[in-house]
Amino acid sequence: MNIASRRNFLVKLGAVGSLSFLSNLSRGNNQIDSIISAKAEKSEDELVTDETFWYQIKMAFSVSPTLINLNNGGVSPQPKVVQDAVERYNKLSNETPSFYMWRTLDDGREPLRRKLAELAGCSPDNLAIMRNSSEALENIIFGITLQRGDEVVLSKQDYPNMINAWKQREHREGIVLKWISLDLPTTDEDYLYRSYTQAFTNKTKVVHITHLINWCGQIVPTQKIAIEARSKGILSVIDGAHSFAHIEYNIPDLEGDFYGTSLHKWLCAPFGSGLLYVKKDKISSLYPLMAAGDPVSSDIRKFENLGTRSFAIEQAIGQAIDFHYMIGGSLKQKRLEYLKQYWCNKLKKLNGVSIHTPLDPKFSCAIANFKIANMETHAISSELLSKYKVHTVSIVWDNIDSVRVTPNVYTTTRDLDVFIQAVEKMVASKS
Template sequence: MKSQGRRKFIQSITSGAAASIALPSIAFASINENLEASFEQLFDTNYTDEESFWEAVKNQFKFADGLFYFNNASLGSSSLPIRQATNSFRETLDGFPSKYMWGGWNKEKEHTRKLVADLFSVSEEEIALTHNTTEGMNLIARSFDLQAGDEVILADHEHASGTIPWEVWQETKGIKLVRPTLPILPKSIDEVVQVFKNAISPQTKVISMCHIVNTNGMILPVKDISKLAHENGILVAVDGAQSSGMFTIDLHDLGCDFYTASSHKWLFAPKGIGVFYAKKESQHHLKPLMVARGHTDTSIRRLENYNTRNLPELLGLGASVKFHNEIGSDKITKRSFELKSYFRNKIKDNPKFKIKTPEADELSSAIQVVELVGKNVREVKKQLFDQYGIDCRPMTKFGLNAIRLSFAIYITKKDIDYLVDALERI
């Protein structure tokens, strides 16, 4: 990217703050200079190879000294440009609180909604800007007027935030929660689809499912299951916490009715901002969790009517999507699968390791789970951190006894080499 193009990008990433300036202009000039400096290496350099580019991407993230962070599936980090843009919004808000909380940023909020909608190839009238995946699952589970005897399918690998809302809001009414068992290492999409097909009955009203399960990183075939569900008059709700931002997602193509995601994982947005999608034809099923002035709004915005909320973080989501787009969704998708393949190839012939994530690209991506044979996973996790500064997540459910490794865009092949060396030593 040439200097002129970079300056244009930096101006766009801080447009919300600059357009509604309430602090001295010199402060924003300083912010722009910092942003330009942080992007100079990434976009103004001619790289000799692809890995050099990704090394530069890594430099846009700042972690604690000595930390090798392979735990993005738990919580992501915001890149320096996203942090700086969010902080500039925060300073603007604190400079004139009442103006920017209630109306001063309406255009910027809608611009962020449009950026998110475009990222998922849907209409901005199908996107609500919420807090996290948990809120979205509660919104869905509480909305339905299900009757005793109705059934909701929730596979056994669902996250607690995807099951508890159904238990509290529906199971207590006599609704049956059907919990089919997913295979740990399916060989094909059809094998997974068959699990849901076998669980469907004439009483099934909703299938609630993960796009990627957090236990072993398995991708579930949302498109195939949505098609099956709709043929039987069943709605589909998707927990997209682990997929949004990892690879390209077209929600219309997936076919689900609802999709909720935390943007602070693979989109690297500020913490506490979420994305909620509802297909236009399915929005009439939904009721807001909170009501306030403006509750008569018939658009999807009624689902995010909080009155006072953390708008700098919301606008920071817009900066996050711009950062994602600047690198390129296709490029990020390719990188996610490339790092997965690189890691698996380095350990596949070592009998000390047992990979417990499906191999096929349609069934897994940048989350991989591996057992060190004969080792307790909690002890492995402790050794990795204490001796090598590697942070990851131990997974003990379903007999995994394995560490979960996240290969986000700030992970390089050198980092994976270091990880594998540490695993071999342990």
């Protein structure tokens, strides 16, 4: 790629002045150079359906060429630049751990916090670097001061670790959990909003909202609920495990007081990486899960007293952010939306196949579920794997019973065609 087209690409990205991330990412890497060239030459709308471009993205990963992974909702693979960085930083750490980890790599934490904050659209003073969503959200759930009888509104469709954390507080401290159950899928925003807000009473102190529900990809109108909660003096906790770096938004725009996410899901960062966001005026009153010298400090770093952990994993989050910027959040979201529409629109035409996620981009993005009539959910995903080597996941949780399909940026329409043809054969064999 010549300097002029690289510069042009950066202008489009609005990233001139921060050239270093690209030179760092593409140094001696032909694959990355081709992706950057393609981005410089085509518009976003052209790229969404440009399979050659997405093949190049696929080649930047090391995913199996024989097992088609449509369970990126669980955890994502890392691009090779991220894998290489983890290995490099780990090797460096092993040369003299106390020196390279604590004096060299640790120096990267504040620049990384700033980089994450830019991506999250907030101040670095609001972000703590965590190992996953569970750790971030349990800092919140166990850190809020509540009295016996105080009520927390949450949903049966929230994530089990978070449900268990709230149940532990109920068991130990006598707080009261007010359960709602969402009838999904839905495109009725008012229904979702009312499901939460009608459960508010004058004893409600917290509402726990899963922004993008992992079981079926439903997007919840989190901002509206959080605004209503604030007007009643209720704190909102947002589980952003599945929405961060998947759909585009700035964390503060969700209007929550507290937010947690994993970075090893949609950011494709190293396994065991996440972040915690706390609104500035709520930091001092939130107690850290791992004790700090001053537990009521208003410094977000009080949540990072984790003891010795992998600095290689933490620092390689930086390469994952660069990779994300290289594709661009907006293009990524459009491509993921396109892939969902691609397979859902083909499958929904088949007799006996139903789609269990709203196709409207306002209510879902990459994650969608389907079901074949007269077939157990588990049997569908088992047959897809054993006969066709397509890896999906069967979801049987509360009132949700369907197969979840989650492509990622390295998924091509050719991969989806293999999956679609497999379902066609399964349906044909049932009739």
